[in-house]
Amino acid sequence: MxxxxxxxxxxxxxxxxxxxxxxxxxxxxxxxxxxxxxxxxxxxxxxxxxxxxxxxxxxxxxxxxxxxxxxxxxxxxxxxxxxxxxxxxxxxxxxxxxxxxxxxxxxxxxxxxVFLFEAMRNIHSPNAKILKQQVEEAGTLRSAMFHYLQYSSRYDLFLKGERPNIFSPEFSGGVLVDLGVYPISLAVYLFGEPDNVSYHPVMLESGVDGSGTLVMDYDGFVCTILCSKISHSFISSEIHGEDVSLVLDHVAPVNKISLVDRKTKESERLGESLHDNDMIYEIVEFTRIIETNDSEVYRKLVDLSRGVLRITENARKQNNIVFGTEK
Incomplete structure (x- = not known):
């Protein structure tokens, strides 16, 4: 193609x-x-x-x-x-x-x-599919904590008085729609859309969020998402069930998964070795959908993108984060 x-x-x-x-x-x-x-x-x-x-x-x-x-x-x-x-x-x-x-x-x-796809690379990798299967078999879930906190070199420019696109509302910027969409997309892929969301941002003077905590309420459990472009994290992401926990090295991509038994504390390593450039997985899937006219899988991707965007739009409205395209 x-x-x-x-x-x-x-x-x-x-x-x-x-x-x-x-x-x-x-x-x-x-x-x-x-x-x-x-x-x-x-x-x-x-x-x-x-x-x-x-x-x-x-x-x-x-x-x-x-x-x-x-x-x-x-x-x-x-x-x-x-x-x-x-x-x-x-x-x-x-x-x-x-x-x-x-x-x-x-x-x-x-x-x-024609088809319209969102290039959300993390949900198309083999390890995302492995993780989804493990979640479905994990029993009752009680909580999850996903994060993507990565200090941006463009924040240094921001502090010097410049306005990089990602820190500008005129260019639809802010951390939630930049790094935050990775853990959000993984959560929606694994758990579906939440019943309610509550967003607590650290606002920058430009009018967008530099860091934030998003709480996603589901029936019986809560998923907490942390995202930042003005600080950094060195901890794992986790999913907590009543019997087992799943520990992820990262949300984009998920390179390593550990399944930990609550009682024995024994850990089982899961997941495949990924290509250095994990964008290859979304490309293979998108072309497959086009070539086979796979409308069923396409609709699932449409619903996922719609769900993620509903969450970020709701979170922004809660905090009066208005993009230039919306004024």
Whole structure:
């Protein structure tokens, strides 16, 4: 499948390299606001087309799919353009700023007979599937604690007075929709949508959250999610059942899983060794869904993205975090 990319950051390069390793997708075109940057990346990865005009790129009939890694606030308009030109769209997380955008985009995808995916890499790995099976067999759950706290070098720029996109409401930034969507997506994948959520952020003067704690209430247990781009964590994530606990080294990706018996304290190591670039798993799954027209699995992914976005939108509303696209 021939694909194009929107954006020339490191995440785009990681996707291109994963696509090449997968053997499922071939880079055909690169877009950047700077034609020089587009041409440079296209030449690096042997793509024939380089664009600084999105409309021109969307009209290219050789392109079958597009990977979008533009700033969060631009995802919606970019996705709509390519969907209307009957291109499958893989949009980097967070897929959109709010659920209104999401529902419109999915409708456009359906009307044009194409697929719209969110590139939420952690839920597509083999270890996520292993973890889900273990959760289903673990018996009664009572609590879970997932986290993604990673100090960002862009926070140093923020402290110097700059306003990187990820710390700007105008670009739909903030930690919850950046790092937070990884543990949230894992929770929704494993447990479904919660009955209630309560978000307690550490706000920055720019109007977005730099750190925060999200409490997700389920019937009989609570999942607590910690996320931060202004501090760092060195502890594991855990799921606590009445009989066993599951210990995860990380939520994106889950590299190691330990199943610990409450009574004996014995630990069993689970999980597979993953590719260095774990984006390969989502690429293989997305292309499989397209090639086989697997509407059942696709609908599950749509529901997962919808659920994650409902949670982050609710959490933002609780704290008056308003994005530029919503003003």
């Amino acid at each position: 021939k694909f194009g990319t929107v954006g020339t950051s490191w995440i785009t390069e990681s996707f291109i390299e994963a696509a090449e390793k997968s053997g499922k997708m071939t880079l055909n075109a690169v877009y950047s606001r700077s034609h020089e940057n587009a041409r440079k990346m296209a030449d690096t990865y042997h793509a024939p087309y380089a664009y600084d005009d999105l409309e021109e790129m969307a009209a290219n009939e050789e392109i079958e799919a597009v990977y979008i890694a533009s700033p969060n606030s631009h995802h919606y308009e970019h996705a709509k353009l390519f969907l209307k030109h009957k291109k499958h769209v893989i949009c980097e997380k967070p897929i959109f700023s709010n659920t209104t955008e999401l529902e419109v985009a999915y409708q456009i995808a359906e009307e044009n007979g």
